[in-house]
Amino acid sequence: MSFYHINPKPLEDGTYEVHREGCGLLVKHPDRIDIGSHLTPDTALKSAARYYDKVVACVHCGGDT
Numbered sequence: 427m428s429f430y431h432i433n434p435k436p437l438e439d440g441t442y443e444v445h446r447e448g449c450g451l452l453v454k455h456p457d458r459i460d461i462g463s464h465l466t467p468d469t470a471l472k473s474a475a476r477y478y479d480k481v482v483a484c485v486h487c488g489g490d491t
């Protein structure tokens with residue numbers, strides 16, 4: 427179980443990255459969205475989809491469980 431956040435700054439194509447707590451690529455931004463604890467990145471992405479249409483798991487941390 428890990429805690430996940432949405433990076434508030436979208437990528438160039440408008441996709442928002444979902445990061446696991448402690449990821450080195452996660453910005454310390456006051457507007458980042460906490461989406462709670464999830465067993466897998468997959469369920470974290472489903473939660474993130476409630477905030478933004480286009481979300482993707484971070485390539486750095488999204489593959490881990």
Ligand SMILES: [Zn+2]
Nearest residue numbers: 445449484487
């Ligand atoms: Zn990440």
